[in-house]
Amino acid sequence: MARPLLPFLFFCALLLADSVVCQTPTTGPIINDFGKVYKIDNPDFKVHTDKTYKAVIDVTGKSDSHDARNPLIETAARYLNMHAQSGVPAKQLKVALVIHGGASKDVMSNTAYQKRYGKDNPNSDLVKSLLNIDVPVIICGQSATYHDIDRSELIEGVQLSLSAMTALVHLQDEGYRLIKF
Secondary structure: OOOOHHHHHHHHHHHHHOOOOOOOOEOOOOOOOOOOEOOOOOOOOOOOOOOOEEEEEEEOOOOOOOOOOOHHHHHHHHHHHHHHHOOOOHHHEEEEEEEOHHHHHHHEOHHHHHHHHOOOOOOHHHHHHHHHOOOOEEEEHHHHHHOOOOHHHEOOOOEEEOOHHHHHHHHHHOOOEEEOO
């Protein structure tokens, strides 16, 4: 019986020797209910706390479930929280979301989402949290029209663009760096 335990104990010893500690991810200090991240002590690739970080996250695709949050939207909260936890002042963190394709449904109001899918929009509180701290959330007008989503069905504060391409070009012209997963 003790023999199968030996590889596990050896693995644990290696982890401890490298000072790797299992930790629980945390949220905040910018978005407190979303965007869990791990603290990384002394990374080799340093975070420059005097730099302004500007990122636009290209959010496309969709979850097969109408009950799950879109992880790409939550990336904005993670981006803000991880940099703030690493000492970058909130005023130096700029992030924008460009929503298109199958993700278009993720920025529908609860009322519209319930009418269409029979349940609450699992992204609603997250999107509102981002909008409350002035994160631009922009939906592609082409995708919205294709998916038959009217402007009146969007979460209040979501901006309608001619297209995702237009929004991405404008934001990149303003110095935002594209994050695409």
